Every structure is written in structure tokens, then in C-alpha cells.
Amino acid sequence: MTEGSARSGPPPPAVDGNRPARVGPGRRRAAPRPRRRWLAAGAVGALAALLGVALAVRGGAAPACAAPRALPAALPGALAGPPLGDTVRTGKATFYDSNGAGGNCSRPTAPANQLYVALGPNEYASGAACGGFLDVTGPKGTVRVLVMDQCPECEPGHLDLSAQAFARIADPVQGIVKVTYRAVVNPPLPGPLTFRMKEGASQWWFAVLVGDHGNPLRSVEVRQGGNWRAAVRQDYNYWLIDSGAGPGPYTIRVTDVYGHRATATGLRMLPGQVQHSTVRMYGGASATPSRSATPTRSPSARPSPRPSASTSPPTLAASAVVDPPVASPTAAEVVRAGC
Template identity: 50%
Template sequence: MTGPRLLSPRWLAAGGAVILAAVLGVAMLLQNTGAACAAPPSTSAKSGKATFYDLGSGMGNCSYPSAPADDLFVALGPVEYSAGAACGTYLDVTGPKGKVRVKVIDSCPECPAGHLDLSRTAFKKIGAEVAGIIPITYKTVTTASAPSPISVRVKEGSSQYWLAVLIDNHVTQLKSVTVNGKTTHRQAYNYWEIDAGAGSGPFKIKITDVYGKSATVSGIKLSPGATQKTTVRLSGSSSSGSAVSSRVSPSTAKKATPKPTKSSASPSAAPVVESTSAAPDEAALATEQPTEEAVDLAGAAASCG
């Protein structure tokens, strides 16, 4: 397991510790007052700042096996990452040189609301790399086109007694995932878990987003570590829609090395990655404060039902 994203000593010396404490306080409010109720994210444009980092050979906190093929992705601070709820969604980010669309695949524990940590590739599309930190505006996109249909990855260590699945290519924020009719709960590292398991499969998985749109995939095998592709899409619309279904083709499910049967206890903590973010100007970061949007988000999370 990789270590946590490291904070820059220069950032902390510039007052980042105080700001971080404030941001984490808001994040705790979100976690303790109903972030899991999955209210639709705001699509209004927000102002902020962007830095960049290199993911390297690791994976982001959203646990996707690899970065997007176009290398356009972003890490969000605790408030906007929302305990994994933002994973798989897209943002349009506009900077001094233009606009870029990025996928949320990671968290940035030291980033206040409004501070996006972009991939180096994404950053260079909208700003000069030498700047290190640039002003931006950004907004959530609900009509992005997924690069491929929904895929399901069964977590390593899963068995008939404990199951965790990762859903990818859904585009919009997810509200719930059920497996063979059983309710799952989302972890901050983006897997949906059933502590008591769902049997030995195959599994029928229903995916519902925060706008009421749903899709059902069936024939998912209990193949830990395998990413299984489907022909179902859940993207391009924020309106309610009927469920659709598809069976996974046997040829698309990778064979996985058999794993020992796991008890009902869940695995170790969520994987995290180190950041190689470019060190931003400490004076600029020292003046960053949680935005009004962050406070509004905390209130919305507390009141959604």
C-alpha cells in the first residue's frame, strides 16, 4: 500500500496547517451530517486556483486501475471529494489558455475547496507549466460522454462472504448500488461494499445516480481483481430514465488468480497515493480560505434527505 499524499513543508509553514484544519473541520461536518445522502452537486461555475501533479505508476484514491487514456484528470480537496462521492464525475476547468475537461480520480487532502490539483497534461492545456499555480473557473459536467460503457471491478479479497465492487464510466454522481437486491455502502476509496457478501455470483447490479437515472448489469462474476466490461451506459442525461440491462460477455471478464476465502471483516484502509504536486507559491496559498461554496455544500449535505 502506498503512503499518504505528503504535505509540502513550505505550504505548512505559510499557514497551510491552519487552513487545513478549517477544511478538515468542514469535511468532518460533511461526513457526520449526511454527505452519503448524495445530493446532486452544484453545476454553477466557481472560481479557484489550480496546481498540478504526476500520478506516476500508482492509482488515485478513487481506486481506478489506471488514469484516463487521455491523462486528463483531477484530485479534489476533502470538501469537494466528498468521501468518494465525486469519483468518476467530470469537471470543465477554464484557465488563462483555454478550457479542459477532467475526470475526478483522486483526492488532495491538503487542498481547500476551490483548489484543484490537475494532472500535468490537463494543467498545460489551460496554463503555463512554469507558473505552478493559475487562477481558474470550473463547474461539474452532467452531460459528459463516457469513453466506454460501464465496467465493474470486483475487489481483491472478495468472496461469497464479503464483496466490494468498483463502478466506472458512469459520469454522473452515483446515489446507490445494489447487488442481487442487497444494499451496498460506499467507502471513501470508491468501492461499494456488502459486509456479509452476496453469495458466489453471478451478480445482478443496479446502479442509480443522484438524478434518478439507473442501469442494471447482470452476469457479473465473482472474479477478484478482474475488470468486467458491459454494454450499458449511464451518461449523457440528468433526467430520470428507465433501467436498462445487459449481460457481460464471457470473453470480456479477465481471469483472476484464486484468492483465499475472506471472512466478513473488511480489508485494510483505502489505498492512497503520494503526490508530486509542483510546490505552489506559499504566499498565494496562505491567503486561501474555504469558499462560500464549501459552506453551502456542507449545509446542503446536512439537509438533503
Template identity: 50%
Template sequence: MTAHRPRFSVRWLAAGGAAVLAGILGVAMLLHDSGAACAAPPGTTQKTGKATFYDLAGTSGNCSLEVPADDLYVALGPEQYSKGASCGAYLDVTGPKGKVRVKVFDSCPECPAGHLDLSRTAFKKIGNEIDGIIPIKYKLVTNPATPAPITVRIKEGASRYWFAARIDNHANLLASVKVASGSSSFRTASRTDYNYWLIDAGAGPGPYKIKITDVYGNTATVTGVKMSPGTVQKTGARITGGSTTAATIEKAKTPTAKASSSAAAKAKASTAPSPSATTAAPLTESTAAATTSDAPANQPAVDLAAAEPAAPAC
């Protein structure tokens, strides 16, 4: 049968004949007293599940990201999409024909935990397209390589009185984003389910300093971000591998970040269980000094030994 997902894509599912899949494991669920569930992103422990594929009907998924140049992405169900907390992270997915690394790009409203909806390109790398649905194993990647340094995009309609920014190429799950205008103090932004970080009262006229912290405590501070809605502003900063860095926005700004010629080599990123097992990627165009690591405020403690990301607060 064919199911239609509003706004973004058309999803293709196999019609009958699919093998029954045992042991489909979701992420751990934290419960409120009322019994409502608290969603959490996928963890770094390998899990089993199933995969389907879909074709993107628009230009972007629910994460508000540009389509990856390699066309390798995944949509997650509400539990694992976790109100946008999974956006921009990477999963290694293994199927009958091999393994593929995909970027969390979209949500799949009808998918339970353990059901990954891949791009057609990603699906064909690990399974036969004609099957429509395949058994898989998958896990979150720790400190994956990214095709480019961090980028910042100010949302259309933003101003000094309402701040909204999207962060991309951060690799790991993000814990917090803080923003300061000029010499003012940092303000904490709140994450939306469409992957923008908001300060409803605004953050001032800019230019901005943005402090980005992932769930492992790695931080990067980018400076010189302008109030330029709709423009992708490139930086020289990377945040993976236990890095604590600061970098300015590059002078040349383009609507999309061009992947480097070494992207293929970087695809073989380390998936070591501890962030300290990998080294930080070198900065390009970095002109600011390193800053002191700033642990994310109001976030659960992270078990670095297990390298499992902390679940977002309910």
C-alpha cells in the same frame, strides 16, 4: 516549495509570486448541530478557484481507478472529494490558455474547496507549467461522454461472505449501488472513501446483478458479474442521458477497458443543465430488457431544473 502527499503522488506548488485570487468559492456546507461540516461534491454552477499540478507516484489515486488513457484527471480537497462521492465524475476546467475536461481520480488532503490539483498533462492544456499555480473557473459536467461503457471490478479479498466492487465509467455522481446474487433480492451497498461499494455480510456466490443509480435518477442494471477479484469486467451499459438500461457482462474480460476509436468525437459531450436534454448512448452487447427506473433510497431530492447533484447524506 515542494510538498509530499503520502502514498500516491508528489505535488508541485509555485514558490511565491502567485497572484492573490479573489472569490474562491467552495461547495455549500451543511452543518451538524455540533458544528461539524458535511462535505459535498462540486456543482454544475461555474465557480472560480485556482489550480496546481502534481505527478502521480503510484499506479492509482484515492478513487482506486486506472489512470485515464488521456492522462486528464484531477485531485480534489476533502470537502469536494466528499469521502469518495465525487470519484469518476468529470469537471470542465477553464484556465488562461483554454479549457480541459478532467476526471475526478484522486484526493488532495491539503487542498481547500476551489483548489483543484490537476495532472501535469491537464494543467499544461490550460496554463503555463512554469507558473505552477493559475486562476481557473470550473464546474461539474452533466451527462458527460465516457470512453467506454460501465465496468465493474471486484476487489481483491472479496468473497461470497464479503462483497466489494468498484464501478467505473458511470459519468455522473452515483447515488446508490444495489447487488443481488442469483434470484435473491437486492441489497444496498455502502460507499467507501476509496470508491468501492461494500456489503460487509456478503452478497452470496454470484453471478451478480448490480443496479447502479446516479444522482439524477438514471439507472443501469448489469448482470452476469462474477466473483472474480482483481479483474475489470466490461459491460455494454451506459447510464447517462436519462437512460434506464440493463446489460450483461461481456464474455471477453480484460484487465483494462480499451477506449473506442470514437472517443475523441465523444469528448464533445453535452453539458446541458437538465439530464433530459441529452440522449442515452446505445448499448453494445446488451441482451437484457430495459428495467423500470428505481429512485435512490434515502437520498435528498434532486432539483433537476438546476441540475445540481444532491449532496451525500452526513
């Protein structure tokens, strides 16, 4: 895509059956990185380092603990992470159109207000940024956008806004503008937490999408046999337990990056349907009854590589409790081996 031009045309094709390819008119898919060559170079470097240590010890000199150095640029995703906290960042913005699709974060559809953003791989951080919000300021003002998609070719600081969001902060004729942006901490939520089991999920293969959480999520856990089992986030934003979590109904505990934690119960194995709990990630539980007894089917169901073999569990309404906040992690950690 030429920077500043809106994407149009038919919805992008599926990639790996999970997420759309971000390819439009005038946009070329980036060539695959020479992973094998990078691995070979890394192996040679590691071998050289080991030989150096061995020679130093053999000569009677203990290896010194050197000052930490920057990670090599060849490390994809090094120090990657979603925008967090109150840090104001500078960058640039372009725009595109998802054609109503929910982006790489696997939302069933784009948000109703059409205000969303795609982040480059470093800030998208393998799905860790999904569901968070950014306030973006440009020449004409500020707009709040939902992190919904990944822009594979965007470097850190490059925001690919929806056309509607870009028009709020700049004249679309400009195509590309300088911006500042920051994460929104505890944004007002549109509703209680939602849960969507992926197509093909069953008691033997568990995959759930959590929605309406406001802040980026740190973890999703499922109660099984008296213990909490951690699900693993995929880069398309589903949380997966590859060996399954039983037939349900399920109790699911969700924790965000700032330590808010909520637990929803009575969730069922209903692949492709959105179940509404009665709990918000923060700010207290909803006073309205749960709507999960009449779940809605997503209009954009995606096929799953796993066959469904589950039986229908009893119909239960989802309920939830809000747990006390847990300690929030630091934005980044530096590990120095051997020191």
C-alpha cells in the same frame, strides 16, 4: 509539495492496503487532527446545551427554536459534497503526476489521455466525487478532467490537476493559477459500465468498483433473495457489503446523482478482473456484444485484508437493462432538530 511544482519519483506507498499516500518531494504529510480533543469539546458543548434546555423548562419557559447556525469549523467534512449541476465555482489550480496510478478512487490506472484532477477532502466527499468530470477554465482555455484522486491538503476550490491538464489551461511555469470550474452533467461515456471485484472478495465479503458511469454515483445495490441490498461506498470508491452477497452471478443496480439508473446482470465473482457490461448509465444500451466473458486482469492489483474462500461460479456473460430515471436529490439539505 510546494504549490505549482510537479511531483516526481517512485510511486507513492500504499496506505491501509487500499490507496496510495499522496506524498512527494517537498511534501509533508499533514499531522493528525486532535480528534480526541475535538470530541471532548463537543461533548462539553452538548452537555451545556442539555443543561440549558433543562433549566429553561424547569423555569417554565419552553425552549425556542433558534435560527439555524453554521456548523462549527471543527466538524471535518461538514456540508461536503462533490461539484454538481451547472454551478460555476472559482478557485485555483496546481499540478502533480500520479505516475500512472489510478489515485484514491482506485482506478486500475490513470486515464489514457492523462487528464485528471485531485480534489480536496470537502469536494472529494469520501469518494462521492469519483468518476465525475469537471470543465476547468484557466488563462489559456478549458480542459475536461476526470475526478480520480484526493488531495488531502487542498482546501475547497483548490484543484490539483495532472501536469498534462494544467498545460492545457496555463503555462506550467506559473505553477499556480486562478480558475473557474463546473461539473459536467451527462458527459459522453467511453464505454458501457464496468465492474471490478476487489482482491480478496468472495461470497462472504462483497466489494465492487463501478467504472465508466460519467456522473458521480448515488448508490449501488445487489439483488439477493428477491430484495435489493445496498452497498456502502468506501472513501477509496469500492462499494462494500461486509457480510457478502452470495457466490453470484450477481445482478447489480447503479444509480447516479441525477437519477439515471441501470441494472447489469450475470456479473461473476472474479476478484481483480474488469468485467464489461452491455449497458451505459444513460443514452441507451450498447449494441456491441458484452466482453465480460473474457475479463481483463488489472495491472495494479491491490491486496485485500479479507481472504478469498469462494468457489468459481459458472461462466456467464454480463447483460444489462436501463431503468427509468429516479428522482434526483437536492444538492444539500438543512435539518433543524426540534422545529
